[in-house]
Amino acid sequence: MAKKALKQLKEAVKFLQKKYRHQPEVGIVLGSGLGNFTEEIQIEKEIDYSDIPNFPVSTVEGHKGKLIFGNLSGKKIVCMGGRFHYYEGYSPEEVVFPIRVLGLLGIKTLLLSNAAGGVNPSFKVGDLMIINDHIGIDMRNPLIGKNIDELGPRFPDMSEPYKKDLVEKAKAVAASLQIEVKEGVYFCVSGPTYETPAEYKMIHIMGGDAVGMSTVQENIVANHMGIPVFAMSVITDLGFGHQGKITHDEVLHYAKAAEPKLAAIFKELVAVL
Numbered sequence: 001m002a003k004k005a006l007k008q009l010k011e012a013v014k015f016l017q018k019k020y021r022h023q024p025e026v027g028i029v030l031g032s033g034l035g036n037f038t039e040e041i042q043i044e045k046e047i048d049y050s051d052i053p054n055f056p057v058s059t060v061e062g063h064k065g066k067l068i069f070g071n072l073s074g075k076k077i078v079c080m081g082g083r084f085h086y087y088e089g090y091s092p093e094e095v096v097f098p099i100r101v102l103g104l105l106g107i108k109t110l111l112l113s114n115a116a117g118g119v120n121p122s123f124k125v126g127d128l129m130i131i132n133d134h135i136g137i138d139m140r141n142p143l144i145g146k147n148i149d150e151l152g153p154r155f156p157d158m159s160e161p162y163k164k165d166l167v168e169k170a171k172a173v174a175a176s177l178q179i180e181v182k183e184g185v186y187f188c189v190s191g192p193t194y195e196t197p198a199e200y201k202m203i204h205i206m207g208g209d210a211v212g213m214s215t216v217q218e219n220i221v222a223n224h225m226g227i228p229v230f231a232m233s234v235i236t237d238l239g240f241g242h243q244g245k246i247t248h249d250e251v252l253h254y255a256k257a258a259e260p261k262l263a264a265i266f267k268e269l270v271a272v273l
Contacts, residue, residue: 005093008054012097013104015053020045020069021028024078026270027227028100029115029218032248033255035081037263042071042174049082056084056094057110066153067098073271078102085213087191093175103225109166109273110222110264115255116212117195117246119204120184123235126258128265129182129210130260131168131231136188136216143224152224154182163217166230166269173268175228179261184209186233188216194246200239210235232267234258 022044030037047067049055057065067078080102084095101143102110103239118127147154167183174181187208189195195203195211203211222229236254 002148006150009097009104010051011098012101014111015066016047016067016101016105019047021107022069022076024069024076024102024273025107026072026075026077026111027099027107028077028079028111028266029083029113030081030254031214031234032066033115034113034259034262036256036259037079037266038068038079039229040072040263040267041068041079043068043078044071044265045069054097056090056097073222073267075273076086076093077176077262077270078105078107083214083218084093085191086217087213088137089151092140092144093219094132095144095217099218099221100225102176103151103222103227107120107227108244109231110227111216111264111269112215112218112231114212114215114231115232115236115251116186116210117200118211118235118238119187119200119211120182122250123182123209123238125235125238125254127176127182127235128179128258129184129233129235130167131233132167132183133186134161134186134216135206135208136220139188139216142217142221146177152226156220156224158220158223161223161229162231163228166228169272170265170269173272174265177264177268181265182209186215186231187211189213195239204240211239232262232265234262243264
């Protein structure tokens with residue numbers, strides 16, 4: 001199984017390297033409603049997920065389904081315009097397949113973004129939260145099964161899942177742009193249902209500041225491959241203490257409203273990497 005997985009990864013990488021000859025330094029994953037960030041990129045090549053060998057295809061509204069190569073802040077980057085989720089019916093291995101591909105393409109840093117529900121009582125809709133840690137006990141670990149030794153160790157260290165130096169650089173960037181940012185723990189759930197009031201309360205008690213349905217599996221495989229990770233959530237709805245009806249349309253609306261601030265931070269962060 002591991003040999004087959006590695007073969008599929010190499011097929012995808014070989015295809016992409018023929019389409020785009022440069023090695024990207026930074027990989028970026030855009031979450032729900034954050035696809036307009038690609039307007040900041042000097043695009044050199046766009047490739048539909050459906051054209052890439054062995055690649056999954058996005059099925060969720062707000063995810064464009066394209067791999068975008070180009071320049072941002074003077075660096076070669078590759079951007080995922082849409083990600084994959086466990087709740088779509090994909091296996092954890094399929095969810096993280098693109099991250100593996102980005103790693104094999106040679107990225108040195110991975111930037112993740114997502115739309116998340118606010119659990120910290122001090123949060124409000126539209127806030128940006130730098131993720132400094134996560135809780136992923138509700139999410140199946142993508143490293144279960146035979147380890148692919150060519151990609152990383154059997155038991156990867158997770159003592160610093162989100163690199164502290166990247167967090168500090170992002171905070172300095174945000175301060176220079178006069179953009180307020182929060183910082184906290186991202187709690188990952190499988191979805192696709194939004195959380196019940198009791199679940200929000202549990203997540204708060206367990207130490208979560210925001211809750212979402214992505215990011216953690218991607219983070220795990222990036223750490224497995226030795227790729228430093230930075231991640232940021234856009235708080236698009238409020239849970240604990242503010243429970244009300246939540247719709248995906250509202251999540252997309254508030255993500256798009258906050259996107260310019262996230263884009264500005266990501267753009268300047270790439271510049272100082």
